[in-house]
Amino acid sequence: MKINQFAIVPTTLADEKKKMQQIQFIRQADLQLSPHRLLRRLLQQSFPEVTSHEAADNKMANLLAADHLDALSLTQISDDIKPLHIDNLILQLLGFEAGRDFQINAPEKITSKVNLPEFNHEALTNDDLVHAWYQLLITHTTTGQTFLDQLASRGYYHRLKDLPKPLFFNGKAQPVFDTSKLIHEVVYVESSQDSDHDGLRDLLKAEITRPVESNQQPVPVLYTASPYNQGTNDADGDALTHNVNVPLTEKTATANTLSDSQPAPVRIPDPRVVNGHAKQADESFGNTFDYSLNDYFLARGFAVVYAAGIGTKESDGLRTTGDPAETTSTTAIIDWLNGKRTAFTNRTANVAIDATWSNRHVAMTGRSYLGTLATAAATTGVDGLKTIICEAGISSWYDYYRENGLVIAPGGFPGEDADVLAEETFSRQQQAGDYDRIKNKWQHQLTEIKDGQDRDTGNYNDFWNARNYRKNAKNIKADVMIVHGLNDWNVKPRNAEKLWRAIHDLPINHKIILHQGPHIYINNFRSLDFTDMVNLWLSHELYDLDNHAEKILPDVLIQDNTSAENWQAYPDWGDPANKTTQYHLTPNSLSTDTSSQETVQFNDQLNKPTFQLYAKDNNQWQHDLVKPSSPLKGHRQFFKAPAQTNELVMDGCPILHLDVSSDQSIGLISTELVDLGNFKRLKPLPTTLARQSMALGYHFRKEDLREYELAKKETSYQLISKAHMNLQNRNALTQVDPITPGQTYSIKLELQPTHYRLAAGHQLGLIVYATDFGMTVRGNQNITYTLSLANSWLELPHL
Amino acid sequence: MKINQFAIVPTTLADEKKKMQQIQFIRQADLQLSPHRLLRRLLQQSFPEVTSHEAADNKMANLLAADHLDALSLTQISDDIKPLHIDNLILQLLGFEAGRDFQINAPEKITSKVNLPEFNHEALTNDDLVHAWYQLLITHTTTGQTFLDQLASRGYYHRLKDLPKPLFFNGKAQPVFDTSKLIHEVVYVESSQDSDHDGLRDLLKAEITRPVESNQQPVPVLYTASPYNQGTNDADGDALTHNVNVPLTEKTATANTLSDSQPAPVRIPDPRVVNGHAKQADESFGNTFDYSLNDYFLARGFAVVYAAGIGTKESDGLRTTGDPAETTSTTAIIDWLNGKRTAFTNRTANVAIDATWSNRHVAMTGRSYLGTLATAAATTGVDGLKTIICEAGISSWYDYYRENGLVIAPGGFPGEDADVLAEETFSRQQQAGDYDRIKNKWQHQLTEIKDGQDRDTGNYNDFWNARNYRKNAKNIKADVMIVHGLNDWNVKPRNAEKLWRAIHDLPINHKIILHQGPHIYINNFRSLDFTDMVNLWLSHELYDLDNHAEKILPDVLIQDNTSAENWQAYPDWGDPANKTTQYHLTPNSLSTDTSSQETVQFNDQLNKPTFQLYAKDNNQWQHDLVKPSSPLKGHRQFFKAPAQTNELVMDGCPILHLDVSSDQSIGLISTELVDLGNFKRLKPLPTTLARQSMALGYHFRKEDLREYELAKKETSYQLISKAHMNLQNRNALTQVDPITPGQTYSIKLELQPTHYRLAAGHQLGLIVYATDFGMTVRGNQNITYTLSLANSWLELPHL
Secondary structure (H helix, E strand, O other): OEOEOOOOOOOOHHHHHHHHHHOOOOOHHHHHOOHHHHHHHHHHHOOOOEOOHHHHHHHHHOOEEEOOEEHHHHHHOOOOOOHHHHHHHHHHHOOOOEOOOEOOOOHHHOOOEOOOOOOOOOOOOHHHHHHHHHHHHHOEOOOOOEHHHHHHHOOOOOOOOOOOOOOEEOOEEOOOOOHHHOEEEEEEEEOOOOOOOOOOOOEEEEEEEEOHHHHOOOEEEEEEEOOOOOOOOHHHHHHHOOOOOOOOOOOOOEOOOOOOOOOOOOOOOOOOOOOOEEOOOOEOOOOOOOOHHHHHHHOOOOEEEEEOOOOOOOOOOOOOOOOHHHHHHHHHHHHHHOOOOOEEOOOOOOOEEOOOOEEEEEEEOOEOHHHHHHHHHHOOOOOOEEEEEEEOOOOEOHHHHEEOOEEOOOOOOOOOOHHHHHHHHOHHHHOHHHHHHHHHHHHHHHHHHHHHHOOOOOOOOHHHHOOEHHHHHHHOOOEEEEEEEOOOOOOOOHHHHHHHHHHOOOOOOEEEEEEOOOOOOOOOEOOEOHHHHHHHHHHHHHHOOOOOHHHHOOOEEEEOOOOOOOEEEEOOOOOOOOEEEEEEEEOOEEEOOOOOOOEEEEEOOOOHHHHHHHHHOHHHHHHHHHOOOOOOOOOOEEEEEEEOOOOEEEEEOOEEEEEEEEOOOOOEEEEEEEEEEEEOOEOOOOEEEEEEEEEOOOOOOEEEEEEOOEOOOOEEEEEEEEEEEEHHHOOEOOEEOOOOOOOOEEEEEEOOOEEEEEOOOOEEEEEEEOOOOOOOOOOOOOOEEEEEEEEEEEEEEEO | OEOEOOOOOOOOHHHHHHHHHHOOOOOHHHHHOOHHHHHHHHHHHOOOOEOOHHHHHHHHHOOEEEOOEEHHHHHHOOOOOOHHHHHHHHHHHOOOOEOOOEOOOOHHHOOOEOOOOOOOOOOOOHHHHHHHHHHHHHOEOOOOOEHHHHHHHOOOOOOOOOOOOOOEEOOEEOOOOOHHHOEEEEEEEEOOOOOOOOOOOOEEEEEEEEOHHHHOOOEEEEEEEOOOOOOOOHHHHHHHOOOOOOOOOOOOOEOOOOOOOOOOOOOOOOOOOOOOEEOOOOEOOOOOOOOHHHHHHHOOOOEEEEEOOOOOOOOOOOOOOOOHHHHHHHHHHHHHHOOOOOEEOOOOOOOEEOOOOEEEEEEEOOEOHHHHHHHHHHOOOOOOEEEEEEEOOOOEOHHHHEEOOEEOOOOOOOOOOHHHHHHHHOHHHHOHHHHHHHHHHHHHHHHHHHHHHOOOOOOOOHHHHOOEHHHHHHHOOOEEEEEEEOOOOOOOOHHHHHHHHHHOOOOOOEEEEEEOOOOOOOOOEOOEOHHHHHHHHHHHHHHOOOOOHHHHOOOEEEEOOOOOOOEEEEOOOOOOOOEEEEEEEEOOEEEOOOOOOOEEEEEOOOOHHHHHHHHHOHHHHHHHHHOOOOOOOOOOEEEEEEEOOOOEEEEEOOEEEEEEEEOOOOOEEEEEEEEEEEEOOEOOOOEEEEEEEEEOOOOOOEEEEEEOOEOOOOEEEEEEEEEEEEHHHOOEOOEEOOOOOOOOEEEEEEOOOEEEEEOOOOEEEEEEEOOOOOOOOOOOOOOEEEEEEEEEEEEEEEO
């Protein structure tokens, strides 16, 4: 078990003493006790669930300080207290088991990575003991939280009086707020647009959960814009899903797929006339689906606000799938939290209500569409938004639904598109009374989205350009923390990488964490103190705490793909200055020294049963694509490098240079970069180690503990990266050219960015093919592609 | 979507009115309003999250009563209120979506099974409206709870004052207790044994969670005895797991595997001298893993107690895996809850504490080992235990780890045995100080369990007889609710069926619910109101509420295996008077009319690679066993009946009569009964429909909503039942006879009980084989078995 902690603030002994007193773990007088009595005091404090001395003694007697010497006895004898004793006690208190995880006579030899204290004396002094306990408090237990967080969940803070609120320890906000008295409120924020053209400015529903203490002293806000959280129309979305078993068709040539037309100015109705002010909300709410990272902060002096935006249940407007109107509806909530916009207690009485409880410092959180809207909001430079934690967010919707002039589905969702997602999230539809009044407008809007997204061409047109947040990256004033999965084929890593590069030189703090998962949350992994990192970050960003978060947190943190529980800091990801290695494509091989003058071919058309099998079972297709001998032989070209003699750490975007011709006036090229060889690799999904074992507060909400494990069985390959291109877009994204059958074109295909450790013995593989059953249209057309290898090579960036 | 509700109490209109007033949903004066104003009142009450009239009006305006007529308008016009209006409103309030789940102009045609009210008038009267709303309140929404429970989770009860506590509605306890002020206490119950022989009676740790209201008025207790909940030693258990790749060996013949020796009387130390009485506990506790069904009852006026029993962390004693000492430690907690035993505030001060907050009515809950201990406790007839809800419990440990003279693993856990489980649950080991003192005794105890379980013979000896709770079934005084999965190959259905038959004629109430899952909980299924059923049952059992639960709940409730979301009541399960059909075994066939005089053979030895593959991958073995052509050909005999022309509903234990010989002096016979044919069947595990969508109270804990879905893909078979026998035990379970090689013996093999609908077109299959890679030892011995078909037949009980 490796516990990687990146959120520890280095602290002097003097500060350790001061902070231990501030949280009432020790009193000033305790420092005058004998070491044995001080140790007894520290141990007593480590069992906050007991109130009597006898009960505390019982607990101590169950800890072993040395062979046949329990902790209670240690406090009662006159022998010196030694580092070995304390190491043993610390490991047990952290949840490690003597005899299995470590040996009582040599605790320092524990193989797990643990933050054990360093001692200056063989006979420990009071200073040593205080230092040891401070380190213990900030160290992660075996269940994914600091010991102090665990103590808190066992009632430590709950039983204390007169604690300052907020309270910070080692730079991180502590769970001292009363989660049994949370306030739940609904308000309706008036935005500065009328996106459903009903003559009234859009009202946007916001659900607020905040500590009762915020009535006295304002608190910062974690704001999650989630178009899903008022319900989704899954069946209707499914029904709209596009058939992908359609042919690729020839596109009209054009020098520029973008027009230079500007959107017509829209008349915005006047704001509602405020009809009074309320101190209390009219509306509360019950059970909602919450992000457990937000819940964790509720206990620590932060409010949490969810808003679903235009076109969702009990809000006005229409869904747009990411256009500027949606961004405006997203930032409207921040304006209100920042005292710069009106909200009402309900939709009709025009009684205004202020966010008096907000300290006007807002962070946005959430994954996927939620993280997308955080990015969208940040690119407006809206005041009050101090930071975003963008997890698996889209930074340009073209990179979600399209690629290089092709319709490309998010992994796992063939046929999904902007209109499908709009329909899925249009939760106004779930209220028949409301829907009855808006239905016609909505059908019109859906048609507009369908026309705008233009599945026929896959072109980067005005519709998609309006949904590219990176255009406005320079406006970002908020500090940015990006979290993305290197195996996220839903929101592909390009979204993170291009945003990362776009903000890299801005005068803001920026951090990126890359994990080995697909499209998941990572706030409950045992091996990484992600939650602590976010706490350090938000205590700094939103409470203005001078905890050096910006320096302590690594700029780039990447989970290793070859071993479990390893996270490593790097100076950058995808640095343009990275070294590159060129691999020539030769028949069946990738070679760094020999090139080939040959041409090779493949045909894209499969027999009907095979086509139907793959259309139904995309996993089988993916499996067969990489299998040496499979029905896809002849329908792909497979180039393999020799097995690695040394490891290679790829970092950045591989680029495939290809000379290719199609025997038709249409054509598409797909490619996959794979790691080959029978090896044990990380499982594709994290394992739940213990259900509901992470407590987010004292008898408050809980979360499962998870971890990426190395699989017990070997696998034959792992996908590293991929790319797709319409050959008509070979010259530029915004330029469409005709294809002359048989004519060879040089294309440059940028694969999805990666960071991948190809260990010795593994083999790099490159597959060039056309139809991607999981992502492209599947025309099953009789097209033969010819690759001229002489001018075809793979350019691989690496460390 | 089918919502099956079995916990609805038929109610007269007068009672409906009375109860609606008791929960303050209507006032007496409301009954004098015009129907339109009454409807408005009922609608307002259906939105407990809002406090202003305007906000309530907004909500009403979003409900559609008829085409282009919203609910708010309906309350404002003078037209009659019609059944159609109310049906529409009810369906929307329940979460059904107009236009998708039902049509606004014909709501009554909804295809989902919904408890819609019946009306007596075309123009609805106040009585009709009150009746309609009463029915609405007790009907399940689309998210698996009654509308009233949903209202409660949205704050309905929270905002009311002067509610009686407890409060019952339609026979079920309501969530009116304050879950934000739960009390958490630890006590140490002194049992009447000294199972670790340290000269002191065992102290047993119990963790209590109870509503603060129990300080004023005692509440009943849900008690879950869970040996797991203080932690488990998984790695140590794994290390103890037995090698199953060992040969079957010849057993010494014996007329009776049981001795008639009685356990020697044990001197029990005197009770501790009580040193004072406390009103308050010394110790609290933090986050624990809780059963969400228990959580649900915390909001409804029940306390919840977890105890892990002898040999677990912070309790005395040693683990025994189900012997009478463990039962004694289980019932000790009940004695204390019932005022008949001493508990202490901690382990050393001898200060007693009483369960003054307990109304002395206890139910036991929990699944697997937890349900097992509920059964164990019930068979003592202990006072205060009013009922057990035994989910997937073991009723005799022989039926868990053994079968007919063979070592038979619980499905998925080859090599597990009583000693492994004892080690896994011996959580005293997790505290090094405690373990240091008890280690030697524990190693001795493990040796004793290992000797007692006797894997060499698999015999039903004194060890197993002591762990057969059914011997004492006649002592059961508590009412019994059994829940079991018909596809539970971990705790096999025999455990439920034999308990069911053993209690069938006792003067107690007994209910059984059989689902199509494996070893799972079922309290969060959308299609069944299981939680309501338990509420009705426990309100009756523990609050003495005269709600007729014993008559309203079906005695036997079984989930259908051929379609999703169907649950059906039956008078009995496995009634000995069921009809039976005899199938003769003929080469490759099962036949009801023709018999055969032939003999057929199979040999049990596989080539090494095949053996190793199956030993590693039990699923592959199971798959190949049923596959017509597989490496197992020649290693099994496969008998198939013609495809069913009509459906057949099997019910009870199939019995296989077989004339068989072995060519060695050892031999074992295994059999599987399977349903063959490519059909869509229920998925083996429930699907999570919505994460954390079931609220167990008001801003309290949550649970996922789940359901068994019909798989989208066809499968080729489904396992119905199976059995195993050591041929040396052919004459009786407790009798071991020698085998003469080549001699034919008539055996009678009782398969696991089932209830299985074999639909028309499906084909019954019977496989006879020897080594069961998932369950038996795997000696890979060269043994040839010969079946004489003339005297071999399958006896199939059915409805």
